[in-house]
Amino acid sequence: MRILVTGYEGFIGRNMLAWLNQEEGWLIDGWAWDPNNYPDVTQYDWVIHLGATSKSDVDTIIHRNLEFSQWLFKECNTHGVHLQYASTSKVYGNSKSYNEHAPCNPQDAYAWSKYLFDRWVFQQDIHIMVQGFRYFNVYGKWMHIKGKDANAIHQWRTQARKEGKLTVWNNAENIKRDWVWVGDVCRLHIDFIKTVNGSGIWNVGSGLAHSYLDIAEEIAEQENVPIEFVETPNVPIKVCADLTNLKATIGKRKWLNVFEFLNQ
Numbered sequence: 001m002r003i004l005v006t007g008y009e010g011f012i013g014r015n016m017l018a019w020l021n022q023e024e025g026w027l028i029d030g031w032a033w034d035p036n037n038y039p040d041v042t043q044y045d046w047v048i049h050l051g052a053t054s055k056s057d058v059d060t061i062i063h064r065n066l067e068f069s070q071w072l073f074k075e076c077n078t079h080g081v082h083l084q085y086a087s088t089s090k091v092y093g094n095s096k097s098y099n100e101h102a103p104c105n106p107q108d109a110y111a112w113s114k115y116l117f118d119r120w121v122f123q124q125d126i127h128i129m130v131q132g133f134r135y136f137n138v139y140g141k142w143m144h145i146k147g148k149d150a151n152a153i154h155q156w157r158t159q160a161r162k163e164g165k166l167t168v169w170n171n172a173e174n175i176k177r178d179w180v181w182v183g184d185v186c187r188l189h190i191d192f193i194k195t196v197n198g199s200g201i202w203n204v205g206s207g208l209a210h211s212y213l214d215i216a217e218e219i220a221e222q223e224n225v226p227i228e229f230v231e232t233p234n235v236p237i238k239v240c241a242d243l244t245n246l247k248a249t250i251g252k253r254k255w256l257n258v259f260e261f262l263n264q
Contacts, residue, residue, distance in 0.1 A: 001023070001025065001026045001027070001045050001046070001193075002026070002027045002028075002029075002043060002044045002045050002046075003020060003026060003027070003028050003029070003044060003045065003046045003047070003048060003193075004028075004029050004030070004031060004039060004041060004044045004046070004047045004048070005017055005020070005028065005029070005030050005031070005047075005048045005050060006030075006031045006032075006033075006039065006047065006048070006049045006050055006051035006072070007031075007032070007033070007049070007050035007051030007052065007086075008030025008031065008032060008050070009030070009032045009145075010050060010051070010145060010146075011138075011142050011143055011145045011146050011150075011182070012050050012086065012135075012138060012182055012185065012186075013030070013050045013051075014141075014142045014145070015140060015141060015142060015182045015183065015185075015186050016048060016050060016186050016189065017030060018186075019183070019186035019187065019189075019190060020048075020186075020190065023190065029044075031051070032051070033051055033053075033064065038068075038071070039072075041072070041075045041076055041079055041081045042079045042081070044081050045081065045082065046081065046082045046083070046084065046193055047072065047076055047081055047082070047083050047084070048084045048085075048189060049069060049072055049083060049084065049085040049086065050085075050086045051064070051068075052064065052065045052086065052110075052113075052114075053065065053110075054110040054149060055149070058109045061109045061110055061113050062109070062113055065110065065113035065114060065117070066113045066116050066117050066120075069085065069117045069121075070117065070120065070121075073121055073124070073130070076128055077124070077125075077126060077127055077128055080127065080128060081128060082128050082129040082130075082131075082193075083128060083129070083130050083131070084130075084131045084132075084133065084189055084192065084193070085117070085121075085130075085131075085132050085133070086132075086133055086135060087114045087115075087117070087118050087132045087133060087134045087135070087201065088110075088111065088114050088134055088135055089134050089135065089136045089137075089178070089203070089205070089239060089241065090106065090107070090108070090110065090111035090114065091104045091106050091111050091114055091115040091118060091134065092104055092105065092239075093105030093106055093107045093111070093236075094107070094236040095236070097242070098203065098239065098240060098241055098242050099203070099242035099244060099245065100134070100200075100201050100202065100203060100242075100245050102242075104118075118132055118134075118201060122199075122201075126199060128199075129196075129197070129198065129199050130199045131192055131196065131198075131199060131200065131201075131202070132200070132201040132202070133185075133188070133189070133201075133202055133203075133204045134201060134202070134203050134204060134241075135180070135185065135204050135205075136177070136178040136179070136180050136203070136204065136205030136206075136239065136240075136241050137151055137177045137178060137179045137180060137205075137239075138151070138180055138181075138182050138185055139151050139153045139154070139179055139180070139181060139182065139258065139261065140181050140182030140183060140261070141182065142182075144158075152212060152215060152216070153179075153215065153219070153258075153262070156215070156216055156219045156220075157219055157223070160219060160220065160223035160225045161223065164225050165225050165226050165227070165228055166216050166219065166220050166223075166225060166226070166227045166228070167227075167228050167229075167230055168212065168213060168216045168227050168228070168229055168230070169212065169229070169230060169231070169232040169233065170229045170230065170231060170232045171232040172211060172212040172213035172216060172229075172232075173211050173212075173213040173214075174211065174237055175211060175212050175213075175232070175235060175236075175237055175238075176209035176210060176211045176212075176237070176238045176239070176240065177209060177210065177212070177238075177239050177240075178205035178206055178207065178208065178209050178239060178240045178241045179206060179208075179210060179215070179258035180204060180205045180206050180241075180255065181206075181255065181256040181258070181261055183256065184206075184253070184255050184256055185204055188204060188250075188253070191250060192250065195250065196249060196250060198249075200245075200249075202245055202246045202249065203241040203242060203243060203245065203246060204241070204246070205240065205241025205243065206241070206255040206256075206257070206258075207240065207241055207242075207243040207255070208240070208255075208257070209238055209239070209240035210258055210259075215258065215262070218259060218262050218263075219262065222262070222263075
């Protein structure tokens with residue numbers, strides 16, 4: 001089995017390489033963004049497309065996240081190379097339903113770029129397996145690579161150690177997210193390659209929602225720092241993956257609980 005991972009230098013990409021390299025007999029390569037040297041997919045069985053950007057202007061986001069993904073799909077489809085790609089739960093926007101058939105309401109350019117590719121790719125004449133994964137709040141090793149875009153777990157640990165406090169929203173006890181460990185994400189990609197003979201889009205989350213305040217209090221206790229409250233931004237109250245489709249495809253799974261991770 002030969003696999004190419006795009007975005008291998010990123011947070012999830014580094015973890016993905018580590019997990020893939022544990023598979024006996026698999027040969028793994030990585031590709032990082034280079035506008036002058038697009039990858040040659042012809043020597044691979046699978047491409048795991050994790051490369052994306054959220055930090056630049058809208059044109060750059062659309063070019064790298066949508067147009068390059070479209071080019072990559074066409075290359076894979078032409079040469080018989082199966083494709084897995086990373087989407088995001090942000091495509092749902094402020095929704096009350098988080099299943100793959102729910103209406104999507106992207107709220108920023110990054111979410112739009114992911115939604116448009118989700119929508120476009122399954123309108124094509126597909127000759128390969130195409131498996132899209134809508135990640136929820138992914139955390140774990142190498143979170144720091146994302147910098148200011150890192151999730152609250154990394155940001156709060158960093159703040160606690162630099163400033164001796166945590167800054168938390170006033171309404172944080174009611175703002176809940178589905179926290180999913182990056183190791184479970186990587187393991188899922190591998191299990192799909194091994195066992196799932198089909199295409200589609202699947203939510204990737206734990207199926208449990210924990211509040212920001214619960215996470216903050218756990219970190220504050222561990223770091224022995226106080227919590228300061230600030231105004232609550234306009235964000236969705238509860239975001240939690242509906243795993244009905246995932247369970248029907250690959251069965252029930254054991255996901256690492258975020259508090260197990262925090263207490264390691």
